Amino acid sequence: MSRNEPIAVIDFETTGMTPAQGARATEIAIVLLQDGQIVDRFQSLMRTGARIPAFITQLTGITNAMVAGAPPAHDVMREAARFVGGAQMVAHNASFDSKFWAAELAHADIRATQGFACTVLLSRRLYPQARSHSLGNIVDHLGLPRAGRAHRALADAEMAAFLLARIQRDLRETWGIEEPGFEVLNGLQRCARPAVARWLARHRDLGATQ
DNA sequence: TGCCAGGCCCTCTTTAGGGCCTT
Numbered sequence: 001m002s003r004n005e006p007i008a009v010i011d012f013e014t015t016g017m018t019p020a021q022g023a024r025a026t027e028i029a030i031v032l033l034q035d036g037q038i039v040d041r042f043q044s045l046m047r048t049g050a051r052i053p054a055f056i057t058q059l060t061g062i063t064n065a066m067v068a069g070a071p072p073a074h075d076v077m078r079e080a081a082r083f084v085g086g087a088q089m090v091a092h093n094a095s096f097d098s099k100f101w102a103a104e105l106a107h108a109d110i111r112a113t114q115g116f117a118c119t120v121l122l123s124r125r126l127y128p129q130a131r132s133h134s135l136g137n138i139v140d141h142l143g144l145p146r147a148g149r150a151h152r153a154l155a156d157a158e159m160a161a162f163l164l165a166r167i168q169r170d171l172r173e174t175w176g177i178e179e180p181g182f183e184v185l186n187g188l189q190r191c192a193r194p195a196v197a198r199w200l201a202r203h204r205d206l207g208a209t210q
Numbered sequence: 211t212g213c214c215a216g217g218c219c220c221t222c223t224t225t226a227g228g229g230c231c232t233t
Contacts, residue, residue, distance in 0.1 A: 017216090018216075020215070055233095134232085135231090193218095
């Protein structure tokens with residue numbers, strides 16, 4: 001039996017909504033998920049020199065003093081890039097984290113090459129009955145464990161990994177897709193929502209004939 | 211001075227508007 005390639009589930013805490021407006025990362029966490037299990041973890045605060053607004057400190061608990069004592073961002077990002085290696089990546093609302101991944105790597109003179117899949121898009125397709133697809137709410141809706149303090153990078157990355165593991169399990173057990181790796185996740189998240197059931201059935205049948 | 215993210219997705223839509231999701 002072949003093993004699925006590990007997927008790197010990432011979460012950033014930042015000073016704002018987008019690097020396009022000058023926001024910088026304050027903390028990064030990445031967990032490697034393989035065959036439904038977290039097999040490795042990476043977490044670090046990072047120092048960029050950017051000021052953390054008070055409301056962000058209230059949200060995350062990360063203070064200016066905490067990041068002042070953290071290693072420089074370019075060192076952290078080099079280490080993060082080594083940790084991820086050639087793995088594909090997943091985040092909860094990947095449009096947010098993928099931009100910070102690319103921007104913070106660029107500050108360290110590293111080009112981002114990884115693909116991203118998004119657990120928000122996947123959750124909306126697989127669990128349309130959920131009232132909310134925010135990370136905390138969908139984790140509660142599915143009865144998954146809380147991993148620690150919400151809005152800290154490692155806890156949120158672990159919860160997103162639990163969600164991803166559940167998505168992969170449901171793709172196998174409910175939809176009959178034997179190896180729901182990154183390519184399947186990427187295809188499903190791009191599928192128009194009204195066509196999701198048809199896409200899943202076709203993918204199951206294609207997999208069964210291979 | 212005025213502006214201030216942006217992609218997804220639903221609907222009382224498509225010549226548009228607004229909520230969701232991330233910090």
